Amino acid sequence: MNEHATRIAVFASGNGSNLQAILDHFDGPAFGVAEVALVVSDKPTAGALDRARARDIPAHVVHHADAPAIERLLDALRIELVVLAGYLKFVPAEVVRAWHGRILNVHPALLPAFGGPGMYGLRVHAAVLAAGARTSGPTVHFVDEQYDHGPVIAQEQVPVLPGDTPQALAARVLEAEHRLYPRVIADVAAGRVRLSSRGEVIGASSPSLSSS
Numbered sequence: 001m002n003e004h005a006t007r008i009a010v011f012a013s014g015n016g017s018n019l020q021a022i023l024d025h026f027d028g029p030a031f032g033v034a035e036v037a038l039v040v041s042d043k044p045t046a047g048a049l050d051r052a053r054a055r056d057i058p059a060h061v062v063h064h065a066d067a068p069a070i071e072r073l074l075d076a077l078r079i080e081l082v083v084l085a086g087y088l089k090f091v092p093a094e095v096v097r098a099w100h101g102r103i104l105n106v107h108p109a110l111l112p113a114f115g116g117p118g119m120y121g122l123r124v125h126a127a128v129l130a131a132g133a134r135t136s137g138p139t140v141h142f143v144d145e146q147y148d149h150g151p152v153i154a155q156e157q158v159p160v161l162p163g164d165t166p167q168a169l170a171a172r173v174l175e176a177e178h179r180l181y182p183r184v185i186a187d188v189a190a191g192r193v194r195l196s197s198r199g200e201v202i203g204a205s206s207p208s209l210s211s212s
């Protein structure tokens with residue numbers, strides 16, 4: 001168990017509802033396990049920046065390809081774990097390599113299906129519906145140098161219901177993201193789950209999570 005709260009950076013491009021779920025989790029049930037010490041966005045208008053500033057968390061806009069600027073911020077704020085929460089850009093390869101096993105992502109579909117460049121927002125859910133899939137749900141994975149790729153830590157199954165629109169399915173999956181992602185972040189922060197040097201996920205998420 002960690003003796004101090006793991007210092008997390010959240011990277012977000014959008015509204016930041018996952019950021020909010022993470023903040024709430026580490027304010028509440030997982031208090032002391034981790035704390036959000038930095039929010040980074042590629043978009044000056046991202047709602048996630050407002051959520052951070054409202055809580056006096058350092059919030060910075062950085063060009064997505066500016067690896068030195070990203071590294072400087074992570075060092076300056078003594079960040080230990082990076083979590084992508086609706087971050088729609090590539091993290092520079094040198095940052096991914098330097099942070100092996102210390103960057104997580106959440107994707108709103110059951111990877112490896114329905115992921116990759118261009119697969120974000122309602123497009124993901126429209127593709128799931130067009131394929132006639134009966135289930136969808138979020139995936140949390142370690143980040144590697146490919147978009148929406150890398151060793152899977154946990155997934156949560158969400159039903160696709162008759163008559164679903166991309167919007168309705170997106171809302172159901174987002175609720176599941178808010179349950180799953182903060183708990184997996186806590187597992188990694190506490191050292192219960194980690195990535196081996198060979199790229200294998202070691203350990204399991206807490207029993208309440210079905211890692212399907």
Ligand code: GAR
Nearest residue numbers: 014015016017018086106107108120
């Ligand atoms: C979430 O559904 C997240 O899974 C998705 O963006 C949304 C952000 O919502 N990420 C991706 O599609 C990554 N490929 P939020 O800003 O409200 O957390």
